[in-house]
Amino acid sequence: MSRIDRDPAARSRLIGALAMLVILWPLFQAAEVKPGVLFDPGNLKVIGNFLAGFLPPETGNEFLGYLAKATLETLAIATAGMALAFLIAVPMGYLASGAGREKATLNPVTRSLLTILRGIPELVWALIFVRVFGLGPAAGVLALGLTYGGMLAKVYAEILESVDAAPARALRHNGADRPLAILYGLIPQASKELASYTVYRWECAIRASVVMGFVGAGGLGQLMDQAMKMLNGGEAATILLAFMVLVFAADGFSGWLRRALDTPPANRASPFGWRSGGLGLALVVSIVASFSYLEIGLKSLLTLGPAFDSVVVEAARSIGEFVAGFFPPDLSAEWLAKVGKGIWETLAISVVGTLLAAVAGLLLALPKWRAPFSFLLNTLRSVPELVWATITALAVGLGPFAGALALALHTAGVLGRLYAEALDNAPPAPGQALRLAGAPGGFAFLYGTLPGAAPQLIAYTLYRWEMNIRMAAILGFVGAGGLGQLLYFELSLFHHAQASTVIIAMLLLSIAVDQASAWLRRAMR
């Protein structure tokens, strides 16, 4: 081959590929990846039997009654949790944001508080609140409120920073104080994006509230957990169907709301149209209804004792005692070694799961295949990871590989859809040019379309990896190894000092992954 024909980037690509292999190999080892067991006849029979049990779905009246109640509860938990998250997010976002300040200083205290709120998975918050406030939806609402409050606050702060700062600056120079400058200078520009993101988060909250049921926080998840534990396929199938309908409906509704935001307001003097008025009313009614349906008041949070004062004091004391038990965390070398192994396993589950999902997602998103596969994509992503993990554990046995597969299945659905959109939006010219020059379709795709879409694909994959590390940390609750199993075990035994080390490890791991992913995104740009 002559010098000119050679790929000028060959050397760096080779080094990159080798480095990837060196880094990934031990991770694949730690995740105990053994594709062979997937096709083991014994395992295939087991999972076949379980899936055959899905038919017919359970339709007994008593069960459907439970199901209806649990579905309402899930909706109410998501809505009430979002209301709480909003209450947390507004002041926190205001404090954390550099928007509307004279100098763009950030508030490090609020920022780190937000990182802690977001970094600890909602399932862990739920598990802790279940202990403090007793079983039931209150724990789920609080857990959602805290994690989503953290996320909303961060995104609100960033949205406000990203819009044109000139109007706010002008207002401030004319003597307006910061809240007014933000309210009249920034929010009008950002309101659509803010509202749209909030609605999107509500949709996520519905999925999350299902997952929290796995630790006893009520709703569909609790039913699902029981059905899955008993390997009752018929019940599992009905719950899964109900859940998918709920997710699709929420998806559709939030899409409609977001589109509604895109239509310009009617040309009239009063800002109150039937739509904003109706929506506002519906919002208030649904929030009030959610709280009252869940019967959440202070009274359910506090102990029922003989006298009012002693009740409050005692509840505060018992919560204080509970929280104090978590300090100081156990930092003995022996325990740290165990946690270290858990971290490594969790990291491996998240990396392997995301990579497998990226490959599967790309295949599912290939242009020619897409139409019949969109249903498959939707099914894959509407089944939560924890449910997939129960099924994959049957297929490959308990352990990290089951967790990685569960992540891969769910994420493949999400990434497939995102990839398909990115490929659609990639500039068509290079691919067409190659095809016109006589290149076969595959080459035109690989060298024409794919490079154009690659930055977007990589960004989506890294973003999902950030989500997956949080999920990998909790998959252990259903026996898929990693930090989750350690945490479940220690919390069950009231070993709070040890549990607190695990929670800190989860937090550090998710922060580290966020940083790594941000760095990778920059490096690959």
Next chain:
Amino acid sequence: MNFSTLRRLALTGALACAAVAALSPMAPAFANDVVLRVSAIPDEAPTELQRKFAPLGKYLEAQTGMKVVFTPVTDYAAVVESLATRKIDLAWLGGFTFVQAKIRTQGTTAGTAIPIAQREEDSKFTSKFITADPSIKVLADLKGKTFAFGAPSSTSGSLMPRFFLQQAGLNPEKDFKNVAFSGAHDATVAFVAAGKAEAGVLNASVWDKLVEAKKVDTDKVRVFATTPTYFDYNWTVRGDLDPALVKKLTDAFLKLDPANPEHKEILALQRAARFIPTKKENYDGIEKAAHAAGLLK
């Protein structure tokens, strides 16, 4: 702007909710004397626990003259916390859960939890090791296999089997390929029957019940080892419950007579020949085992 209006509405709505919630009266605080709040560790499926408790609940209502409310839960530790925070009055606890409850409630205003009665069977309880794998014949064969315990804080599904495994020279974390916690005894059987775990351990009483009810295929899943006997389950009351009520409850359990057809049904559902008195010293052995197995620090 339409949506800043919406946002304001949302904010006021949520604030109003919070205010209403905060101001709502604390009425149930006075319901203590008329309602007996009962719960149980979720060692079996919650629906099964409720079915099992129904006739006993009616009997206790008749004996105490109080309304009996049973709250099913899905978490062992939550039952212990509920006793400590006085959210329940009477609880069906495992031996180890009782030890945890005793330690958790010592020196609190809720008073140290008191065990009042146990089934005759609980004084010589055992756990069964089960498998569907023909190559597993003795405990030592478990090396390198996947293994399912019940809940981590279960006495018969986790603590005592772990203790006896340790005495047989096996360390679950080191010697087993993977350790899973199914969460409940009947779930452990489902795990092993489905091949999700190669072997598992559960409480002998639940195993016998599943075999009698033909809910397990004994051609496939078999018992290959049984633990020595130990003290297990009891009914425990909150330490600061009215002593007269404690006496009434204890008598109610002890009075259950297999010769009486109505009582017979209750006893059968509880899988008890009869109830006998118990004391906290009965569980000292479990506390020692828990320390030895590293489950108590």
